[in-house]
Amino acid sequence: MAITARHLMITGRVQGVFYRNWTVATALSLGLTGWVRNRSDGSVEALVEGSREAVEQFVALAHQGPPAARVERIDSQDAAAEGLLSFEKRHSC
Structure with missing residues (x-):
């Protein structure tokens, strides 16, 4: 399976x-x-990294987010896959 990676900035x-x-x-x-x-x-x-279809589905869902969120914009661009093994919350920057 080919891995697709996308970098997202959500505002x-x-x-x-x-x-x-x-x-x-x-x-x-x-x-x-x-x-x-x-x-x-x-x-x-x-x-986010994974199959192209799953990444595209995630990006589409991210425009809605959880019920209390109000997403104004998502800047999305191709990224180099990091070969990560899980999905984690990282410290704020």
Whole structure:
């Protein structure tokens, strides 16, 4: 299976609304690996890796996020796969 990786910068009301927890659960349910973290500017950053179809499905779902979130924008770009083995929350930066 070819691995696709996407780097996402998610803006809007995405901190303090369980967006990172939602990201971990959604990514794992799709069989993806990667990471997610809050950024000091109020955005959420993520790297997702897996099959092209699963990554595309994740990006589509990320526009909605958890019920309390209000996603305004997602900047998504191809990234180099890191070969990660799980999906984790990382420390804020």
